Structures are given as structure tokens and as C-alpha cells.
Amino acid sequence: MDQFIGILNYLIFLITMAGIYGVMALGLNLQWGLTGLFNIGVAGFFAIGAYVSAIMTTAETGKHLGGYGMPFALGLVAAMIASGIIAWGIGRICIRLRSDYLAIATIGIAEILRLILKNEGWATNGARGISNIPRPFETLPGSLAPLSYMILVLALVAVLYWFLERGQKAPWGRVMRAIRDNEPAARAAGKNVERFRIEAFIIGSALMGLGGALTAHFIKFVGPEATDPLMTTFLLWVMLIVGGSGNNVGALVGAGVIWTAWSATELITARFTGDWAVRVPFLRLFLIGLILQIVLQKFSRGIVPEKLPEGRSEVD
Amino acid sequence: MTVLTLRGVTAGYGDDAPILHDVSLDLQPGEVVAIIGPNGAGKSTAMKAVFGLLHLHGGQVWLGDEEITGEPPERVVARGVCFVPQTENVFPNLTVQENLEMGAYILTGPLDDRLDHVYGLFPPLLEKRNQAAGTLSGGQRQMVALGRALMLDPKVLMLDEPTAGLSPAYAQQIFELIGRINGAGTPIMMVEQNARQALSVAHRGYVLVDGRNRHQGTGADLIADPEVARMFLGG
Amino acid sequence: MGDLLIFVNFYLLPGLVLGSIYALGAIGVSLVFGILRFAHFAHGDMMTLGAYLALTVVAVTGANPMLALPLAMIGTAIIALGIDRWFYKPFHDKSTIVLVIASFGIALMLRSLIRVIWGVEIESYSVGISRPLVFFDSLRIAERHIWIIGSTVVLMLIVHWLLTRTRTGKAMRAVSDSPELARLTGIPTERVIKATWMLGAALAAAAGVFVGWDTQLQTTMGWNLLLPIFASAILGGIGRPYGAMAGGMVIGLAEELSTYPWIGTEPLLSPGYKTGIAFAIMVVMLIWRPAGLLRGRVY
Incomplete structure (x- = not known):
């Protein structure tokens, strides 16, 4: 029975995290898959969301900014707004330049955030991070508590998926695709290309902030390592590319497959002891990187390829 | 043939x-x-x-x-076969002489004879040989572009x-040069x-x-x- | 000690050292961006690789890091050629943005591999503290700083010689100016690309060794330098190696000098935020003059 509960809790953890990555994958797909915007600072937006929501909702501790005890939902909204505002600022500056510049600027955001987290201990509790972040339903008995949170996350994924699918079929989404596929033509048709791009960048980044907030509430803790690109940014990109960028189903499938693979291999690497226990997990990252390269080179359309209109060849 | x-x-x-x-x-x-x-x-x-x-x-x-x-x-x-494109036909940040040398990239030996030949055809380039090609006038750039193509002594231009x-x-001057080449x-x-x-x-x-x-x-x-x-x- | 000496010892010299490191990294980023047309996100981790290769040489031979430097540069250049061959070359004819993704993947693969091979502990080239050399009674210069600044000057002179006196170096500048025209002129692009990787990676390795020598070795050291290095390349103008040198120096000096108490007795900028200077300069450049001070290229 205990073993059963152990497995159940593990599955709940797995699905919840896959769902949270799914939220962020939808955001990255909106930016890269549909608009061609290159965001390498996912970890930055993730951390902004995590910290903002944590500060808004956590009880008074005296160790960091906060103690507002706001409700969970308000924390999520604040996380999205904060990420969105930062994205707007960066977007205003870089959106006219080639994607590479946007990518460079987005790692800048993550870097500045790292500095703030490190230096402003009064607000962020420095390296010790913020703990005891409230999680909804945590007072429910046994596995029911994480299960309820899992259902909440999955419900959010479903709602977001529905919204994004509708948006893509609406005129807004068609303009997005037109811009990505043939910018001069879209411009000639009188579309304000910059505005559409900034919108996509803001919404995508807000979803990454939402992912950060959901993670912080789920693990009940956030620390400065949230800005580490190794996990969030990298895994998310692998998810989108492997799943198939350009369509939301691909993004979600990628999130599920890669997160499962990631967690499953953790069970293997956890068996190592001593010095190797520290090193072997990175072999896992290396292999995930290798999978990314192989998919990029050989199966560039991913597991669930984007359905392309007649007469158009591959994205690249 | x-x-x-x-x-x-x-x-x-x-x-x-x-x-x-x-x-x-x-x-x-x-x-x-x-x-x-x-x-x-x-x-x-x-x-x-x-x-x-x-x-x-x-x-x-x-x-x-x-x-x-x-x-x-x-x-x-x-x-x-050497080709002179219509636009962007010089390397703007390279000097005139470096532009000419690039035309003969595939030759390995010394280029002095070829350079002398090209400077002979386009005397104005000799005095500007250490100047960046991007700073030249349109006509002079055209000379650099032609000169670069001639560095190989092409079979076809x-x-x-x-x-x-x-x-x-x-334009008249360029046509005359074409005639001479x-x-x-x-x-x-x-x-x-x-x-x-x-x-x-x-x-x-x-x-x-x-x-x-x-x-x-x-x-x-x-x-x-x-x-x-x-x-x-x-x- | 006079104010001037404090300024020189604790602000100007560290600024020059940091500037040297940024400049060496930025030359490679700028050349790669100019010639292969993409922002190379693995450049920082190539620096880390160079630093760790030198660590092994130092550990095995007990030599001074200066002696390990050439081996680290050669080793990193060879690995960069391998990376190009297996991971970048398949995309040379495709959209360059895919190369950005590939290079981001390489960055994290390199870092993971470095952690697997060398572990995650903080390392250093030497044990114990070396005494600074003292000039004119009170001008104290650490020996390693003399080596770092001196080697950077030598390396820059070599780069200058390569780019202006050798056939391949001139061809690199030509491809950077106009890849299309370079192809039509008969310049073998693939060969130029290989030369670019060798030069860029060797300089990155040198920068990495200098960072490790000046402070310590950490697996995140290169990634954390990526932002100031990109900022240096953008400040100097993309595709302009001389601009990158100047840009690196300016940003390195700006970071250190920003913490000097210019007004009153407090540091002008809290030292904890000095690395933010690079980002600020970059943002200003992107708004005001994306082509860089030396009018490089905007893509």
C-alpha cells in the first residue's frame, strides 16, 4: 500500500510538472513556433513569475519582502503581469532587429535578475530563497492535496490550449503566421508587424512567468537557481523542438515526453553514489542536448509536425 | 570553338x-x-x-x-570565369589592394605582375590602393570591381x-575600358x-x-x- | 597610499584585466557573427573549456598557467572544429537562426561534459597567495595581471597580423563584408569558416584561462561572461574585430570604474551590480546605434 502511494505520488508529481512545462511550452511555441521570436531567457521570466507570486502570497517572515498573504490566484496574475511588462520593455527595444539580438537581450534579463536576487537579500532572502510558499489544497488529506493541484494545473493547460487554438484560427493567428512566413508581404498588406510581434512576445513571456509561479507554489520554495538556464530554458527548448514547433499539440506532447524521459533517467542516475552522484546527472543533460541536436538535424519537424498550408515547404 | x-x-x-x-x-x-x-x-x-x-x-x-x-x-x-555583380561588388572594409588580392585568391604565387597589370588599366586605383573600397566614389568602386575580376586573367568576363x-x-569611361579589355x-x-x-x-x-x-x-x-x-x- | 595609486591598483588595473578578457572573447563572437551570420551562444562555454583544459595541463605538469595557455588554445580550437563539423555545418546552407538553437544546445552540452569530466567543485590554478610586484614603492601589480594584459596585447597584435597580412585572414574579412561576393570571387567559404572557428576558439580559450587565473574556475564562468562579451561585440560593431577589442576594453573598464567613489566616498555603483553595466551599455546601443560605434552591421 505504501509502495502504491509512493508510485501514485510520483506520478502526480510527474504529471503536474509536465503540465507546468506544458504551460511554458505553449508560451514558447507562441513566440518561436508561431512568430519566430527567439527567447533564450526563459529562466528569467520563469524566475520573475516565481518570485513575484511567492512574495505576494507568502506569509510574513521578516526575512524577505512579502507577508502580503494574497490569494493564490492573485499571485498568478501578478506573476504574469510582471513577466509581461519586462517582456514589453525588451520587445520594444529588440523587436525590429534580427532574432539574435532579442536572444542576447533575453539572457541579459536573466542575468540582471540573478544580480538582483543575489544583492537584494532584504527582498529575496538571497541564496536561501523563499520557502513556505502556500500551495492551494495543501490542507486536503494525503495524496488528495497534490492530486487537486495537478488537476488545477491540467485545467489551466486545457484552458490555455483552447484559447491559443482559437486565437490561431482567428484573424490574429493568421496574421501571425503570415508575418512569420512572409514578412514583406504582411507588411505590404498594411499589418503592423512590430505590434503583433510584441503581443506574441508579451503573452508568451507571461505564460513563462505563470509557469514559474505554478512551480514555486508546487514545490513551495523558490531560490536563485531558478535563473539557471540549464533546467528551464534548455529543457523547454528541447521540448518544443522535439515535440514539433509551430503547433500547440506538438508543444504539449514534447513537454510530456521530455519531462517523462527526464524524470525517468533521474531514477537511474540517483543510483550512483559518492563523487559520481554529482557528476552523472550532467551526463543526462548532455544526452538530452544530443537528442536536441539529432532532432534539429534529422527530424526538424518534431514528433507532431505543424500542418502546413498547401504549397509551402518546411519552416526553415 | x-x-x-x-x-x-x-x-x-x-x-x-x-x-x-x-x-x-x-x-x-x-x-x-x-x-x-x-x-x-x-x-x-x-x-x-x-x-x-x-x-x-x-x-x-x-x-x-x-x-x-x-x-x-x-x-x-x-x-x-569571373563575374562582376551589379551591386555590392566590392568588399567595403577591405582596402583597394586587398580587394584586388581577393580576386586572385585561388592563385598561390606572388601577385605583383597581376597587380601591376590592373593598376596599369586603372591608374586612379594605384594612389588609392590603401584606402577602404567603401569610401570610394561609385565609378571608382566599379573600377575596383572590374579590376578584381581581371586579377585572374579570366577566360571569360x-x-x-x-x-x-x-x-x-x-559610363563612357567604363565602356572604353570594356573595349580595351x-x-x-x-x-x-x-x-x-x-x-x-x-x-x-x-x-x-x-x-x-x-x-x-x-x-x-x-x-x-x-x-x-x-x-x-x-x-x-x-x- | 595616494588616491591616484588606489585608483590605479584597485580600479584601473582590474578594469584592464577584465577588458582584456572581454576583448578576447568578443573578437570571436564578432567574427563568427560576421562570417557565419549567427550569435554563437556556446562561446562562453568554449572559454570555460579552455580554462579547464589548462587546469589539467597545470595539474599534470605543475607548470605556470602561461605555459598551459598555448595547449589550451590548440585543444579548444580542435574541439571547436569538431563541433562545427558535427553540429553547425549541417545548417550552413539553412536559416541561421537554427544555428542559434544548435549553439545554445552546444553551450549546455559543453558545460554538462565539463561537469562530468572535472566535477562541480571550484578549482584554481595555484595554491597559496602570490605576492604582488611593487613598483615605485606603492604601485602594486600582481604578476598574473602583467601576464594577462601583456599576453592580450600580444594576441591582439597576432590577430591584427593575421587579418591584414595573411591570405586567409583577408578572406575572413572579405566573407564578413559580403559572403555572396566572396563566393562569386572564388573564396572557399568552408575554409574561411574553419579558420574563423580556430581563431575564435583559441582566443576564447585564452580568455577563459585568464578568467580562471585572475579568479577561480567554475563551470558557469563562461556562460556568465556571455552577456558582457556580446555587449562588447555589439558596442564595437558586429563583424568588426577591432571594434570588438575596443568594445571589450570599454566595457571591462566601465564595469570596474563604475564602482569608484567618483562622487563623495561611496562607490558610484554598488559593486554587486557592476556586471549590470554591460547590459545597460548594450541596451543603450541597441536603441541608439545597433550598428555599433565602428558602424558594423545590423542584421
């Missing part, structure tokens, strides 16, 4: 619809051939087809008795609108907007319209042709 032959070339960019349809051109030893036609007729495209820069749907390109269809540009250059954007005086034995194929002047320099000319051969003949014949005159020579 024919120096350069395009035989029934149908080509375009990528997999898009072809721009050239069954175009045939040839260049005989010692000749200047001018390709004229309205904007968008595929004149420049025809030249790029020689350099493997296009997707060839059909047809062949021959250099002498060797087929070079679809060879990449560096191989075509190594065979002695291909010029894409060598006088575009130049003042009439400079040709006089030294180099066959030249050029695309020109300046049809009347080009045809008066050229031995033969081709008129392309909508990516297809329309007329061909000696320069004098084409100038005399009423339809050609009406279309391109301003009546």
Missing part, C-alpha cells in the same frame, strides 16, 4: 517558379556580347545561372567543351550592368540597361523578354531593328 554556352536553360530561385524559360546564349572567342531587355526579363538571372547560384530545372551550361552545369561558384571561378548608377562620363583578347558577356551604348560596343546582342529569347543578332542589326528600337532604345 564557342567559349561559353547556355543551352535551353530553365531556372529560378529555389523551388519557385522558373524565371528563365529555355534560354540559349553563346559567347564566341574574342567577342563582346550584350544581353538587353526590359526590367525583370531575367538578364541578371541568366548570368547567375552560369555560377550555380540558381536552381536549374533544365538545360546545360558549357565552358568550351566541358559541361559546368550547376557547379558551385568557386569551381566556376577556378575554371577562369561577365559583367552585370557595369554602368548602372554612373554618370554618363563615367576585350581588345586584349578577353571575351565578355554583359547585361546592360544602357542598351544603345552597349549594343554599339558589342559584337552581338541578345534581347530577353519575360525570361525567354526574343531577338538576337549583331549589335548593328539590333539597333536597326524597329521593334528593338521601339522597346529599348527610346524610339
Whole structure:
């Protein structure tokens, strides 16, 4: 029975995290898959969301900014707004330049955030991070508590998926695709290309902030390592590319497959002891990187390829 | 023997619809051939087809008795075909002399003789040889571009609108130079907007319209042709 | 000690050292961006690789890091050629943005591999504290700082010689100016690309060794330098190696000098935020003059 509960809790953890990555994958797909915007600072937006929501909702501790005890939902909204505002600022500056510049600027955001987290201990509790972040339903008995949170996350994924699918079929989404596929033509048709791009960048980044907030509430803790690109940014990109960028189903499938693979291999690497226990997990990252390269080179359309209109060849 | 032959070339960019349809051109030893036609007729495209820069749907390109269809540009250059594009035809941050040296990149030995030869043809370049090419006037840039192509002592010289954007005086000078280069034995194929002047320099000319051969003949014949005159020579 | 000496010892010299490191990294980023047309996100981790290769040489031979430097540069250049061959070359004819993704993947693969091979502990080239050399009674210069600044000057002179006196170096500048024209001129692009990787990676390795020597070795050291290095390349103008040198120096000096108490007795900028200077300069450049001070290229 205990073993059963152990497995159940593990599955709940797995699905919840896959769902949270799914939220962020939808955001990255909106930016890269549909608009061609290159965001390498996912970890930055993730951390902004995590910290903002944590500060808004956590009880008074005296160790960091906060103690507002706001409700969970308000924390999520604040996380999205904060990420969105930062994205707007960066977007205003870089959106006219080639994607590479946007990518460079987005790692800048993550870097500045790292500095703030490190230096402003009064607000962020420095390296010790913020703990005891409230999680909804945590007072429910046994596995029911994480299960309820899992259902909440999955419900959010479903709602977001529905919204994004509708948006893509609406005129807004068609303009997005037109811009990505043939910018001069879209411009000639009188579309304000910059505005559409900034919108996509803001919404995508807000979803990454939402992912950060959901993670912080789920693990009940956030620390400065949230800005580490190794996990969030990298895994998310692998998810989108492997799943198939350009369509939301691909993004979600990628999130599920890669997160499962990631967690499953953790069970293997956890068996190592001593010095190797520290090193072997990175072999896992290396292999995930290798999978990314192989998919990029050989199966560039991913597991669930984007359905392309007649007469158009591959994205690249 | 024919120096350069395009035989029934149908080509375009990528997999898009072809721009050239069954175009045939040839260049005989010692000749200047001018390709004229309205904007968008595929004149420049025809030249790029020689350099493997296009997707060839059909047809062949021959250099002498060797087929070079679809060879990449560096191989075509190594065979002695040099091309001067219409725009962006110098390396702006390289000095004049470095631009010329790049023209002879595939040669390994000392370049002094070739440099002397080119400076002899374009004396103004000698005094500007250490100046960045991007700082020169349009006419002088054209000289650098021509000079760079001549560094290899090419078997065939291909010029894409060598006088575009130049003042009439400079254009005249460039045409004279083309005459001199040709006089030294180099066959030249050029695309020109300046049809009347080009045809008066050229031995033969081709008129392309909508990516297809329309007329061909000696320069004098084409100038005399009423339809050609009406279309391109301003009546 | 006079104010001037404090300024020189604790602000100007560290600024020059940091500037040297940024400049060496930025040359490679700028050349790669100019010639291969993409922002190379693995450049920082190539620096880390160079630093760790030198660590092994130092550990095995007990030599001074200066002696390990050439081996680290050669080793990193060879690995960079391998990376290009297996991971970047397949995309040379495709959209360059895919190369950015590939290079981001390489960055994290390199870092993971470094952690697997060398572990995650903080390392250093030497044990114990070396005494600074003292000039004119009170001008104290650490020996390693003399080596770092001196080697950077030598390396820059070599780069200058390569780019202006050798056939391949001139061809690199030509491809950077106009890849299309370079191909039409008969310059073999693939060869130029290989030369670019060798030069860029060797300089990155040198920068990495200098960072490790000046402070310590950490697996995140290169990634954390990526931002100031990109900022240096943008400040100097993309595709302009001399601009990158100047840009690196300016940003390195700006970071250190920003903490000097210019007004009153407090540091002008809290030292904890000095690395933010690079980002600020970059943002200003992107708004005001994306082509860089030396008018490079905007893509």
C-alpha cells in the first residue's frame, strides 16, 4: 500500500510538472513556433513569475519582502503581469532587429535578475530563497492535496490550449503566421508587424512567468537557481523542438515526453553514489542536448509536425 | 570553338517558379556580347545561372567543351570565369589592394605582375590602393570591381550592368575600358540597361523578354531593328 | 597610499584585466557573427573549456598557467572544429537562426561534459597567495595581471597580423563584408569558416584561462561572461574585430570604474551590480546605434 502511494505520488508529481512545462511550452511555441521570436531567457521570466507570486502570497517572515498573504490566484496574475511588462520593455527595444539580438537581450534579463536576487537579500532572502510558499489544497488529506493541484494545473493547460487554438484560427493567428512566413508581404498588406510581434512576445513571456509561479507554489520554495538556464530554458527548448514547433499539440506532447524521459533517467542516475552522484546527472543533460541536436538535424519537424498550408515547404 | 554556352536553360530561385524559360546564349572567342531587355526579363538571372547560384530545372551550361552545369561558384571561378555583380561588388572594409588580392585568391604565387597589370588599366586605383573600397566614389568602386575580376586573367568576363548608377562620363569611361579589355583578347558577356551604348560596343546582342529569347543578332542589326528600337532604345 | 595609486591598483588595473578578457572573447563572437551570420551562444562555454583544459595541463605538469595557455588554445580550437563539423555545418546552407538553437544546445552540452569530466567543485590554478610586484614603492601589480594584459596585447597584435597580412585572414574579412561576393570571387567559404572557428576558439580559450587565473574556475564562468562579451561585440560593431577589442576594453573598464567613489566616498555603483553595466551599455546601443560605434552591421 505504501509502495502504491509512493508510485501514485510520483506520478502526480510527474504529471503536474509536465503540465507546468506544458504551460511554458505553449508560451514558447507562441513566440518561436508561431512568430519566430527567439527567447533564450526563459529562466528569467520563469524566475520573475516565481518570485513575484511567492512574495505576494507568502506569509510574513521578516526575512524577505512579502507577508502580503494574497490569494493564490492573485499571485498568478501578478506573476504574469510582471513577466509581461519586462517582456514589453525588451520587445520594444529588440523587436525590429534580427532574432539574435532579442536572444542576447533575453539572457541579459536573466542575468540582471540573478544580480538582483543575489544583492537584494532584504527582498529575496538571497541564496536561501523563499520557502513556505502556500500551495492551494495543501490542507486536503494525503495524496488528495497534490492530486487537486495537478488537476488545477491540467485545467489551466486545457484552458490555455483552447484559447491559443482559437486565437490561431482567428484573424490574429493568421496574421501571425503570415508575418512569420512572409514578412514583406504582411507588411505590404498594411499589418503592423512590430505590434503583433510584441503581443506574441508579451503573452508568451507571461505564460513563462505563470509557469514559474505554478512551480514555486508546487514545490513551495523558490531560490536563485531558478535563473539557471540549464533546467528551464534548455529543457523547454528541447521540448518544443522535439515535440514539433509551430503547433500547440506538438508543444504539449514534447513537454510530456521530455519531462517523462527526464524524470525517468533521474531514477537511474540517483543510483550512483559518492563523487559520481554529482557528476552523472550532467551526463543526462548532455544526452538530452544530443537528442536536441539529432532532432534539429534529422527530424526538424518534431514528433507532431505543424500542418502546413498547401504549397509551402518546411519552416526553415 | 564557342567559349561559353547556355543551352535551353530553365531556372529560378529555389523551388519557385522558373524565371528563365529555355534560354540559349553563346559567347564566341574574342567577342563582346550584350544581353538587353526590359526590367525583370531575367538578364541578371541568366548570368547567375552560369555560377550555380540558381536552381536549374533544365538545360546545360558549357565552358568550351566541358559541361559546368550547376557547379558551385568557386569551381566556376577556378575554371577562369569571373563575374562582376551589379551591386555590392566590392568588399567595403577591405582596402583597394586587398580587394584586388581577393580576386586572385585561388592563385598561390606572388601577385605583383597581376597587380601591376590592373593598376596599369586603372591608374586612379594605384594612389588609392590603401584606402577602404567603401569610401570610394561609385565609378571608382566599379573600377575596383572590374579590376578584381581581371586579377585572374579570366577566360571569360561577365559583367552585370557595369554602368548602372554612373554618370554618363563615367559610363563612357567604363565602356572604353570594356573595349580595351576585350581588345586584349578577353571575351565578355554583359547585361546592360544602357542598351544603345552597349549594343554599339558589342559584337552581338541578345534581347530577353519575360525570361525567354526574343531577338538576337549583331549589335548593328539590333539597333536597326524597329521593334528593338521601339522597346529599348527610346524610339 | 595616494588616491591616484588606489585608483590605479584597485580600479584601473582590474578594469584592464577584465577588458582584456572581454576583448578576447568578443573578437570571436564578432567574427563568427560576421562570417557565419549567427550569435554563437556556446562561446562562453568554449572559454570555460579552455580554462579547464589548462587546469589539467597545470595539474599534470605543475607548470605556470602561461605555459598551459598555448595547449589550451590548440585543444579548444580542435574541439571547436569538431563541433562545427558535427553540429553547425549541417545548417550552413539553412536559416541561421537554427544555428542559434544548435549553439545554445552546444553551450549546455559543453558545460554538462565539463561537469562530468572535472566535477562541480571550484578549482584554481595555484595554491597559496602570490605576492604582488611593487613598483615605485606603492604601485602594486600582481604578476598574473602583467601576464594577462601583456599576453592580450600580444594576441591582439597576432590577430591584427593575421587579418591584414595573411591570405586567409583577408578572406575572413572579405566573407564578413559580403559572403555572396566572396563566393562569386572564388573564396572557399568552408575554409574561411574553419579558420574563423580556430581563431575564435583559441582566443576564447585564452580568455577563459585568464578568467580562471585572475579568479577561480567554475563551470558557469563562461556562460556568465556571455552577456558582457556580446555587449562588447555589439558596442564595437558586429563583424568588426577591432571594434570588438575596443568594445571589450570599454566595457571591462566601465564595469570596474563604475564602482569608484567618483562622487563623495561611496562607490558610484554598488559593486554587486557592476556586471549590470554591460547590459545597460548594450541596451543603450541597441536603441541608439545597433550598428555599433565602428558602424558594423545590423542584421
